[in-house]
Amino acid sequence: MTIAQELAKFVVRASFDDLSHESKQELKTRVLDAVGCAIGALRAGPIRMLRVHLDDFGGNKQCTLIGGGKTAPDRAAFYNCALVRYLDFMDSYLAKGETCHPCDNIGAVMAASEYAKGTGKDLLAAIAVSYQVQCRLSDAAPVRQKGFDHTTQGAYSVAAGVAKALRLNEEKTANAIAISGTAFNALRVARTGSLSHWKGLAFPNTAFGATHAAYLAMRGITGPAEIFEGNKGFMETISGPFELDWSKEDLERVRRTIVKKYNAEIHAQSAIEGILELRAVEGFTAEDIESIGIDIFDVAYNIIGGGEEGAKTNVRTKEEADHSLPYMIAVAALDGHVGPRQYLSARIRRDDVQSLLRKVVVRPNAEYSSLFPEALPCRITVHLKGGRIVMKEKKDYEGFFTRPLSWAKVVRKFDSLCPPSMDRSLREKIVTAVGQLDEVNTVQLTKLLGKVALKTRR
Numbered sequence: 001m002t003i004a005q006e007l008a009k010f011v012v013r014a015s016f017d018d019l020s021h022e023s024k025q026e027l028k029t030r031v032l033d034a035v036g037c038a039i040g041a042l043r044a045g046p047i048r049m050l051r052v053h054l055d056d057f058g059g060n061k062q063c064t065l066i067g068g069g070k071t072a073p074d075r076a077a078f079y080n081c082a083l084v085r086y087l088d089f090m091d092s093y094l095a096k097g098e099t100c101h102p103c104d105n106i107g108a109v110m111a112a113s114e115y116a117k118g119t120g121k122d123l124l125a126a127i128a129v130s131y132q133v134q135c136r137l138s139d140a141a142p143v144r145q146k147g148f149d150h151t152t153q154g155a156y157s158v159a160a161g162v163a164k165a166l167r168l169n170e171e172k173t174a175n176a177i178a179i180s181g182t183a184f185n186a187l188r189v190a191r192t193g194s195l196s197h198w199k200g201l202a203f204p205n206t207a208f209g210a211t212h213a214a215y216l217a218m219r220g221i222t223g224p225a226e227i228f229e230g231n232k233g234f235m236e237t238i239s240g241p242f243e244l245d246w247s248k249e250d251l252e253r254v255r256r257t258i259v260k261k262y263n264a265e266i267h268a269q270s271a272i273e274g275i276l277e278l279r280a281v282e283g284f285t286a287e288d289i290e291s292i293g294i295d296i297f298d299v300a301y302n303i304i305g306g307g308e309e310g311a312k313t314n315v316r317t318k319e320e321a322d323h324s325l326p327y328m329i330a331v332a333a334l335d336g337h338v339g340p341r342q343y344l345s346a347r348i349r350r351d352d353v354q355s356l357l358r359k360v361v362v363r364p365n366a367e368y369s370s371l372f373p374e375a376l377p378c379r380i381t382v383h384l385k386g387g388r389i390v391m392k393e394k395k396d397y398e399g400f401f402t403r404p405l406s407w408a409k410v411v412r413k414f415d416s417l418c419p420p421s422m423d424r425s426l427r428e429k430i431v432t433a434v435g436q437l438d439e440v441n442t443v444q445l446t447k448l449l450g451k452v453a454l455k456t457r458r
Contacts, residue, residue, distance in 0.1 A: 068453025130161030178223030
């Protein structure tokens with residue numbers, strides 16, 4: 001058996017009944033969190049561009065677009081995944097050499113489940129499969145240091161989740177995985193240097209292609225069976241050798257994924273919580289600050305702190321701001337919150353935050369690096385006028401797997417992301433449908449998500 005065939009066997013045998021009670025609840029939490037992020041992004045500029053693009057190109061009206069309308073499954077996957085991703089407020093998974101966002105899979109899996117007229121249990125099982133595949137490949141086969149993006153593993157997870165939702169057999173599932181894995185190997189440059197819209201659209205594009213690959217496999221198209229271990233395959237050209245015994249995998253990795261408390265890059269969460277706690281307890285204002293030191297683990301330093309992926313003090317756009325630890329710490333100190341409003345162009349350009357972010361110094365700390373990813377450690381040191389120094393050390397934040405957000409707090413986050421014009425009864429119906437997803441079918445949920453447009457797209 002090839003590795004792709006072993007993976008396909010895992011996908012096909014996976015069942016909703018295999019999930020623990022805790023994983024079922026965490027999956028529902030992730031779906032509601034993703035839906036809230038999607039609704040909150042409906043008015044964003046790049047999302048409006050995508051909607052014009054979809055309306056222009058058309059597509060057989062088989063799957064619901066969040067915010068109203070229908071299109072072909074692969075295009076629904078692209079658009080809905082873009083909505084979930086755009087705010088950069090979605091869930092994450094931390095591996096030693098890779099960080100990914102497993103909810104990136106949800107839009108594609110939901111479209112396939114709607115197409116297949118699946119039950120809510122079918123949908124949850126397929127999402128669990130995609131989470132397990134992406135997280136475990138991130139553990140065993142990280143690609144960031146090789147110059148490839150984490151969406152590379154997403155090519156396998158989306159294909160696996162979509163194949164599961166479509167109820168493909170082992171042969172067709174293996175072909176879906178092989179086609180997608182061969183075709184979609186994205187470069188890390190999407191998240192380095194000067195950031196563009198593609199930072200938020202790289203995974204939706206992979207989801208579009210991987211969904212299309214699964215449907216091709218459904219029709220009988222074959223892919224290279226030795227995608228992982230073959231001559232010039234994934235191991236030889238990208239990841240290097242690794243071992244994963246898919247016969248021993250379960251569906252519990254979702255419990256190690258984490259939800260964002262703040263609208264910020266995941267590695268910034270504990271530092272933001274720390275600066276806000278210091279601000280509340282010590283009572284200083286931004287005008288009192290002379291400098292802020294952030295000692296943090298090396299992954300955070302390299303990605304958002306000015307390390308190997310580029311300087312983070314030249315912040316002009318939303319994409320640059322939500323991947324700049326100096327900006328996020330500065331705006332938290334100024335505004336007492338980090339949410340979507342902190343990434344509006346007018347807020348980013350203001351002199352107060354532009355001045356303060358240049359007073360934030362980020363340093364890698366070897367001890368903290370050794371604790372990652374079991375913790376998100378950091379130390380925040382604020383030097384105030386008059387020589388006073390206040391300090392806070394953090395190991396995690398509310399939303400990390402050591403302190404998971406409750407269902408009630410995720411509902412509160414969902415409500416905060418819905419526009420004021422959105423009918424409250426529709427909000428409540430969506431929350432109820434997700435909370436009872438194992439008792440309804442996928443179409444019941446997607447119909448509600450299609451109705452969001454009645455209040456938000458005027």
